[in-house]
Amino acid sequence: MTSRTPDRVVTDFLDALARDDSSAAMADLDENIVYTNVGLPTIRGKRNVAKVFGAMDASSFAGFDYGIINIATDDTVVLTERIDEIRLGPVRIRFWVCGRFEVLDGAIAVWRDYFDFWDITKGFVRGLVGVVVPSAVQSLPARTVDAPGII
Numbered sequence: 001m002t003s004r005t006p007d008r009v010v011t012d013f014l015d016a017l018a019r020d021d022s023s024a025a026m027a028d029l030d031e032n033i034v035y036t037n038v039g040l041p042t043i044r045g046k047r048n049v050a051k052v053f054g055a056m057d058a059s060s061f062a063g064f065d066y067g068i069i070n071i072a073t074d075d076t077v078v079l080t081e082r083i084d085e086i087r088l089g090p091v092r093i094r095f096w097v098c099g100r101f102e103v104l105d106g107a108i109a110v111w112r113d114y115f116d117f118w119d120i121t122k123g124f125v126r127g128l129v130g131v132v133v134p135s136a137v138q139s140l141p142a143r144t145v146d147a148p149g150i151i
Contacts, residue, residue, distance in 0.1 A: 006103035007071055010078045013108060018065045022053040030107040038114045063087035066097075067141030076103050083140055084115075090131045094140070095123040 004012065009028055016025035026046060035043040043049050055062070063086075070081040080099040085092050096119055102110035130137035 003106060005073070006076055006078050006101070007073045009103045009106060009108060010080065010099075010101045011068070011071070014066055014080075014082075017053060020063055022050060025053060026050050028108055029111075030104060030109040033108060034110050034112075036112045038112065039117065061089050065140060069141055077101070078103060085140060091124070091127040092130060092137055093120065093123045093127045094137070095119045 013025050013028040016022070016028070026049070029046045029049060031046050032044070033046055033049055035049050043052065065085040065087070067083045067085075068080060069083065070079075072079045078099075078101040080097075080101070082097045082099060083094055084097045085094045087093075095115055098114045100110070100112045100114075101108050126137060
């Protein structure tokens with residue numbers, strides 16, 4: 001079996017979340033993961049992270065998607081610049097996120113996302129408008145880039 005590069009582990013993880021497949025996503029996490037959305041409480045341990053994302057699996061009301069703007073890897077650290085989308089019913093809330101992942105022994109041990117609450121608020125307003133005027137919501141950026149060293 002070929003081992004995956006750290007950037008592949010991260011994109012496989014995000015892809016699984018986007019498919020609403022929290023079981024596959026959790027397989028990419030270290031048992032002792034430290035997950036932080038900066039400005040919110042830190043979540044420690046795979047079991048606790050699974051509770052957060054498992055709620056999306058059980059609900060057709062909520063969901064996640066993303067698009068990659070940039071991705072960079074330095075040994076075991078992967079940086080992502082993304083547009084994340086949180087779906088709440090018909091509302092699609094899109095906002096900019098910078099993620100920092102540490103991949104150890106093929107599993108994500110640290111996941112830290114940085115974002116701006118004002119950007120989320122603007123995304124929520126755009127999402128509400130998009131329910132009435134779908135063309136007001138732009139497409140997500142592509143998830144992959146075919147270039148050496150970039151997934």
